[in-house]
Amino acid sequence: MKNIFYFRKEIDYLQKTRELFINKYPKLAPFLACNSNDPDVERIIESLAILTAKINEELDGNIPSLAESLINILMPNYTNSLPSFCIQNFNLKPDSKDNNVFIPRHTSVVSSPVQSVRCEFRTIYDVMLYPLKIYNVDVGSEGKYTTFVIDIETTQDHLTIADINIKYLNLYLGNEIYTANTLLLWLLQYVKEIITIPQKPIVK
Incomplete structure (x- = not known):
């Protein structure tokens, strides 16, 4: 994972989600152990954060490719390379003897x-x-x-x-x-x- 931002974002999300869950279901608070120092539990939480952070990083990185694929399906003309072009106006000379x-x-x-x-x-x-x-x-x-x-x-x-x-x-x-x-x-x-x-x- 190249960007630590995704990992920190997931850790922060898990902590806030746990707090919201405890506030909504206070009877389950003892089972969540808000201030737990168990290293095994912390490693599990960090591993989960790394996994979800990696998924989110991959999704964000693939958004341009996904958008391009959708445009290729829905509007293929917009992604095709278009060379320089112009509209040319041709006129016969006033003294021309040709009809065409x-x-x-x-x-x-x-x-x-x-x-x-x-x-x-x-x-x-x-x-x-x-x-x-x-x-x-x-x-x-x-x-x-x-x-x-x-x-x-x-x-x-x-x-x-x-x-x-x-x-x-x-x-x-x-x-x-x-x-x-x-x-x-x-x-x-x-x-x-x-x-x-x-x-x-x-x-x-």
């Missing part, structure tokens, strides 16, 4: 220098970049249905959405985990119909 640019997975991205140090990241999935931007998002209701409207427009004046061969769109749902998970649940589980309404070009 494919950015493959594991594309290297280098950060701006911070104290002369640059960090290198890699993308984790394929991205198809279009000259599009979301300028409005609205949630409403029509009768018993809820509508989720995303207004998208092109970033280049000479293009319309019809001119772009859109294969798929990646939507970033935000960095607030509750809101992002709720939106993802709605989109994956509760969407009944998706309607595309092209906006007529405005003639000036």
